[in-house]
Amino acid sequence: MIGNPRNLPTIIAAPSFVGLVVITSNLGETSEWYLNQNNFLRSVRNFISDVRPTPANAQVCAIHWQVAQGTSLENIHFYMTKFKDDPKTTQQGIYMENGSGGFLSDLYFVGGKFGAYMGNQQFTASGLYFEEAETAIQIHWDWGWTMQNIVVDNCNTGLTIVGGAGGPMSTGQGIGSLHLTDLRFHYVKVAVSTSVMSDNSTALLLSNSGFYNVDTIVKDTFKNQVLLRGGKGTVNVDTWGFGRVTSANGTTAFHNGANLDSPVRNDSLVTGGRKQFFTRRRPKYDDLGFSQILDAKAYGAKGDGKTDDTAVLKHLFRLPPTYTVEIPVGSRVIGQAWPQIMATGSKFADALKPRVAVRVGLPGQVGVVEIQNMMMTVKGATAGAIMMEWNVHESGQGSAGLWDTHFRVGGAAGTDLTVKDCPKLSGKVNPNCVAASLMLHLTPDSSGYFENVWMWTADHDFDTADQTQVDIYVGRGMLIESKGPTWLWGTSVEHCVLYQYQLSSAQNVVMGLIQTETPYFQSFPEAPAPFKPGAFPNDPEFHNCTKTSKSCAMAWALRIIDSSAVHVLSAGLYSFFNRYDQTCLNSGRHDCQDKIFYTEQSYDVWVQNLVTLGSLEMVSPLNGVPTLGKPNRNGFASSILAWLGGSKNMTGQRNFEGYRIHSENTLDIDRFPEACQNALTALVRCDNYTDEWTIPSYHGILPRDVDVESVCDQGCARSISDWRSAVDTYCGNATWHIGAAAGVLGSFVSQGINETCQIDKKTGKYCNDIIYNFTLSESIDKMPTNELCSDCYVGRLKMMQASPFSYYNRDPFYEDALKKAVKRCSLSNVPTTTKDSPFPSEPSEPPFCLSEVTHTTKAGDTCDSLALKYSVSSAAIFIGNPAILNCTDMVEGVSICLPLQCKTYKLQEKDTCMSVAYFAGIQQDDIRLLNPWVHELCGNLQSATNILGRVICITPPGGEYDHAVNTTNSDPAYSEYADKTVPPPSGATLATNTTEGCGRWYTVQKGDDCARVLVQYHISLPLFIQANPSVSEGSCTADLVPGRTYCVGPTKEVLTQKLKPIPPHTRFGCFAREADTTNRSVLTLADAQHVKPMSIVACQSYCLLQGWTVWGIQNGDSCFCDNQLRMDSQIIDDSKCNIHCNGNTTNSCGGKDAIEVFGDQDMLRVQYASLGCYSWSKQAIRGTTGGDTIESPDEMSVDACASLCTVTKKSDFFALWEGKLCTCGREMTPGAKTTSMDECNVACSGQLGDICGGKGVAEVFTSKTKNVVASEEHHRFFL
Incomplete structure (x- = not known):
């Protein structure tokens, strides 16, 4: 029933009226038409109801409201005889005996014995006003009720709790829980009339409320005892109540009328100076003209449940033709009597490829969207349907909202999900009855106002007389990732498989009252079946359930994970059945399921007036103390006044904060379907040290500061296993652009955990610890047999061989070791071949060998022995051959490329650069030029020999270089040219714009990096870039394309003709430090001193490559870099910069104690x-x-x-x-x-x-x- 909001129609009961109610939601004198808890989808709004003409003693009621979910009374005025005019009046506005509602809002009551006389499983009421009644509200039973923004003026009693508050005085089921917030009472004798019993009391909470000239705020009428005094003027109550309270440490105790901690309400969630929670009733649009309204039927929509009206809706919303109805920002959508938007067909059939049916706004959009009186449904097998995705964020408080809009899956004619299609207890899951993946998704950038929203997976056939039960499967209810502000007033979610509500990384959320039911068919199948977790963030896994339990793998009612600033203002979380059997409830055990409400890594979470039914645990924090249902039983249900486990502390603290292997910003992640992206970006709950294991490596003993017990936590292994499983499920055969499987990096992490956490069965010790204490041996052949053949060592090799994600296929050493172990340990049926790399290889020619001289390794070969034999550098052998991992213990039978020959010198134990230079007759700087691995001050000359060997070059590899051909247009600091041009290798594909004037070529292999290529071919980065313009300075390695051929030895003639111009620069003059300051340079951030040869361009290249924009040269051979001229520098006469560059006599390169300064900009920055x-x-x-x-x-x-x-x-x-x-x-x-x-x-x-x-x-x-x-x-x- 809908009246005119601009001119409310009045229904007046005549003096001759016969009956108890003027409007009823359920007919029947001896028996009711509808089951009260199934009396869904009723709405009355925009009326005036006047029963004053009826006899005052006839107990006439304006509205009989015996309803369940999806119902509302809104914007109704009730007029009854005022108590002061007739103290014997029995008239009342609302009579409600039972049901399972529901939502009341904007109701105005004048007079009556009761403004509203009500009892129901649960209800949410907001914006109710009572004036001059004997009792404004009388509650005779409930499990839970939230009343917000209630105003009572000039009444004897504001709220009466009938029959006491539990205990032996309780009548019937009693009053379980009442949450009263944002109240304003004026001129009332007793605001709340009740009684208190300490054994199983009602949970009554008052918060953020004001009482003006109220004699008594709360009174125990049984004991005639004042619990909370009123007084003249205003008395404000922050948070006060009586009932059982669970503290932060998990203990629960009865509070017999006491103040409680009050949450801080974020400004975005409240309105007005009293900071009451924001509410907004549905827009009435009573100022719109007909020309501003588009009627879908007028544009051709049939709305008959048979015709596909997608095209019409797309046209109305001016959207492209897709299978998703997009509701753009700026839309106002109004249904007449819950018209349905129905998803159906093959596009929504695949649970592994979820697809949005209705999308509200696009991610990141801000503005206005108002939707009311609609219904979202599906038809048939639509396992992949996401019924609604909510992306819009409000532009003003409450501008993005959903009112009186419901989600219904099955149980209705025309859905192909009825008792005929999906009968209960069939013994198997009917795939045609798997009907949606997710009902409503509030995405991270969204916010929303949701009022009276019922989300129902049918448990019975809605449109049959006997309402027979059915088995229909929906994966998830409401997923809230919104950072807020988000309000949920009077919402409920029922019968989804994994969870009803989940807050994942959510913030600033108000939930009052929320209500849930667990699917009646569970635990058959056991959750998460028939769905697979991982398609959406933080899907539950149900790992802790044993195979024998029938009450564990069941849907969560509410999960709060990584969230904060959450206000739960009453919650009714119910589990009525276990496999359609109510023995678990009727027996009094209330063990239909083990757990129902889960928290993890969340804080500033305020849960008040929690009611559960049929669950052993009321709240189950991860790693925390559960709150049990049995000690908190109150009548039929269990209730607590407040759960403070996460109010001021972290609740459900994980063992690890966790990390993400991929993020939404990972390059190329958009190539994957959204469910795959969710799986890839899922949190891995492991020690952060394992985050470094996303590349293949050998996993030996851990560093001392890393706790192996932490790395090997069982939850970590399970978490990475779940990650891989979800990626495999939702990514399938999808690959990254390089051809690797989607989950390749997580597989490397998993392999690292497996190797690190390998346990010796005999001792129980970690194998890494045992292997670490093995006898130090020069080679596998010399290992003691008992160590080589030990379970740890052989087991590690077997583990590595069995996985393509180990280092086994990267290093021939391990294959060689396993082969030798198989032989010496007499092992049988042990494979030793390597697995294919997880990175698909492209066919390529054999590796190019510059010297064209190769050697096949033999027993006893070392880098030093080969270097001396072939007159080459031992370091060049090691660096140029990735297959060599140990210079002193080479794997036999490997073909290696020998570097260019040079005159060699074998380092002695006490050699320094000075002693070598003296012996070889060369400059100390030449040692570094000829052996690039030597540090600037020769500090690593001896220490590096442990890895690189002891044989160094003391003449240029490949022969002496003739410097006479250099010109002033080329940089004499570089001498890496080839003598003549040779064609590229047969079939080679040159990198883009690579010069063909080249005498040495190299085809890049997967895994190559620039440093290895430059060292192997003795070419500097600037010259390499000149010869190969597709490579840039800042991303050289990333720019290398496997399979493409690059020039690593250009000829002088070609490059001097096509040489890139020297980068432009400005000379700023000759500078020196002031005489009375410390002897520091005018440029200080980097330097290369006493370099031969030296030039302006060489110094410029040296500085620019390191990111410095100012450079200077001193004394002809020293280069200095900075981004500005340092303080105390003074410009001096140019004649002081009179020393020519070492190697280029054309230009000057500073002077003695004078620096010639240049920059790449016109202005010289000064400190x-x-x-x-x-x-x-x-x-x-x-x-x-x-x-x-x-x-x-x-x-x-x-x-x-x-x-x-x-x-x-x-x-x-x-x-x-x-x-x-x-x-x-x-x-x-x-x-x-x-x-x-x-x-x-x-x-x-x-x-x-x-x-x-x-x-x-x-x-x-x-x-x-x-x-x-x-x-x-x-x-x-x-x-």
């Missing part, structure tokens, strides 16, 4: 310090000539002024004022007056964020430390 803000009525600095003040209306900045004054004007001081003026000076003006830095507040004209003085004031700076005034206000360096 400076602020001296503070000064009054400019008398100029604070003075002493320059040639125009000491420069004006730049558009381009002034602090850096620009500093460079101009320091470099051009040679000034020690500079000042900025009025945003655009720069003044240079040699000294401070005597008597210059400082002022507050707050007065220097005018932005520079040319640089956002810079301040250039102020009006009539200037900020003064200096580039010399001797001028700095060290004060807290004025001393600030700009580095």
Whole structure:
């Protein structure tokens, strides 16, 4: 029944009216038409009901409201005889004896014995106003009830709890739980009339409420005892109640009327000065004209349950033709009597490929969407349907909302999901009755206001007389990832397989009252069947359930994970059956299921007035103390006043914070379906150390600071196993662009855990610890047999061989070791061959060998023995052959490429670069040039021999190089050219724009990196980039394309013709440090000193490659880098920079103690310090000539002024004022007056964020430390 919201129709009961109720939701004198708990989908709104003309003693009621879910009374005025006019009046506004509702809002009651006389399993009421009744509200039974924003004026009693509050005085089922919040009572004698019994009391909570001139706020009428006093004026109650309270440590005790901790309500969730929770009734649109309304039927929609109206809806919403109905931001959608948007067909049939049926807004969109009086449904086998995805975020409080809109799956004619199609207890899951993956998804960037939303997977056939039960399967109810604000007023979710409500990384959520039911068919099949977890974030796995339990693998009612600022204002979480058997409930054991409410890694979670039924545990925090149902039994259900386990502490704290192998920003992740992306980005609950194991490696003993027990936690192994299982399920055969399977990185982590956590069965110790203590042996052949053949060692090798994700197929050593173990240990039926790499290989030619000389390794070969035999560097052998992992213990039978020959020297134990240079007759710097692995100061000459061997080159590999052909257009610091051009290898595909004037080629293999290629072929990065323009400086390795051929030895002639121009640069002059300062360089961030040969371009390349933009050369052979000129530098005469570059006599390269400075920009940045803000009525600095003040209306900045004054004007001081003026000076003006830095507040004209003085004031700076005034206000360096 819907009245005109602009002019409410009035229904008046005549004096001759016969009957008890004017409007009823359930007919029948001797028996009712409808089962009260199945009396769904009823709504009355926009009326006035007046029963005053009827006899005052006839007990006439305006509305009889015996209803269940999906029902509402809204915007109704009730008029009854006022108590003061007739104290014997029996009239009442609402009579409700039972049911399972429901939602009441914006109801106005005047007069009556009772404004509302009510009893129900659960209800949510908001915006009710009572005036001049004897009793505003009388509750005679409930399990749970939330009342919000209730106003009572001039009534004797505000709320009466009938028959006491539990205990021996309780009548019938009694009052289980009442949550009263945001109340305002005025001129009332007793606000709440009740009684308190400590053994199983009602859970009564008052919060954020005000009482004005109320004599008594709460009174125990049985004992005639005041529990909470009122008084004259206003008495505010933050949080007060009586009932059982579970504290943060998990203990539960009875509170006999006491104050409780109050949550802080986030501003986004509240309204008004009283910070009451925000509510918004459905928009009435009573100011719209007909031209502003689009009627779907007028545009051709049939709405008959048979015709596909998708095209019409797409046209109305101006959307492209897809199988998803997209409701764009800015839409207002109104149904007449719950018209259905029905998903059906093969596009929604695959549970492994979930598809959205209705999408509200697009991710990231902000604005207005208002939907009311609609119904979302499905037809037939639609296992992959996501019934609604909610993406929109409000642009104003409550602007994105859903009112009186319901989700119904099956149990109705036309759905192909009726008792005929899906009978209960068939003994198997009918795939045609698997009907949806998820009902409603609130995505991370969304927010929403949801009022009176019922989400029902049918447990019975809705449209048959006997309402026979059915088996229909929906995976998940409501998934909330919203960061808020989100309000759920009067919502319920029932009979989904994995969970009803799940908050995953959610914030700022209000839930009052929520109600759930566990599927009646569970635990057959056991959850999560018939679905597979992993398609959506934090899907439950049910690992803790034993095979024999029939009450464990059942749906969660509510899960709160990684969430905060959650307010649960009453929850009714019910489990009535176990495999359609109610013995678990009727016996009194209430063991239909073990657990019903789960928390994990969440805080600022406030759960008040929790009611559960049929579950052994009421709340089950991960790793925490569960709250049990039996000790908290109150009448038929179990209830507690408040659960504070997560209010001020973390609830459900994990053993590990966890990490994600992939994120939504992972490159190329968008190539995968959304369910696959969810699986890939799922949290791995492991020690963060394992996050480093996403590449193949050998997993031996852990570092001392890593706890092996933490790494080997059983939950971690289970978590990574779940990750891999979900990825396999929802990604299938999908691969990354390189051809690897979607879950390849997680498989590497799993392999690392398996190897690290291998246990010796005999001792119970970790095998890594046992192997670590083995006898130190030079080779596998010399290992003691008992160690080689031990379960740990052989087991490790077998484990590695069996997996393509181990290092077994990367290092021939392990295959060789297993073969030798099989032989020495007399093992049988043990495979030793390597598994195919998880990275598909592309066919390629045999590796190119520059020297064209190869060697097949034999027993006893070492890098040193081969280096001496072939006159090559031992390091070059090791670096150029990835198959060699140990220079002293080579695997036999491996073909290796020998480097170019050179004259060699074998290092002795006490050799230094100086002693080698003396012996070889070369410069010390030449040792580094000929052996690039040697550090700048030769510090690793001896230490590196353990890995690289002892044989080094003392002449250029491949022969001496003729420097005479160099020109001033090429950089003499590089000498990696080939003598002549040779064609690329047969069938080679050159990298893009690679020069063909090349004498040496290399085809890149998978796993190659730039460093290895450059060292192997003795070519520098700049020259390599010149010959191969597709490679860039900052991403050389990433730019290498496996299978493409690159030039690693260009010829001089070709490159000098096609040489890239030298990058442009600016010479700023000759600089030195002031004599009275410390002997540091004018450029300090990097240097390469005494380098032969040296040139401007060589120094430029050296600095730019490291990211420095300013460079300078001193003494002809030393290069310095920085991003600015350091303080205390002074420009000197160019004649001081008079030393030619070492190796290029055309250019000068600084002088003795003088640096020639260059940069890649026109302006030289200078280091400076602020001296503070000064009054400019008398100029604070003075002493320059040639125009000491420069004006730049558009381009002034602090850096620009500093460079101009320091470099051009040679000034020690500079000042900025009025945003655009720069003044240079040699000294401070005597008597210059400082002022507050707050007065220097005018932005520079040319640089956002810079301040250039102020009006009539200037900020003064200096580039010399001797001028700095060290004060807290004025001393600030700009580095």
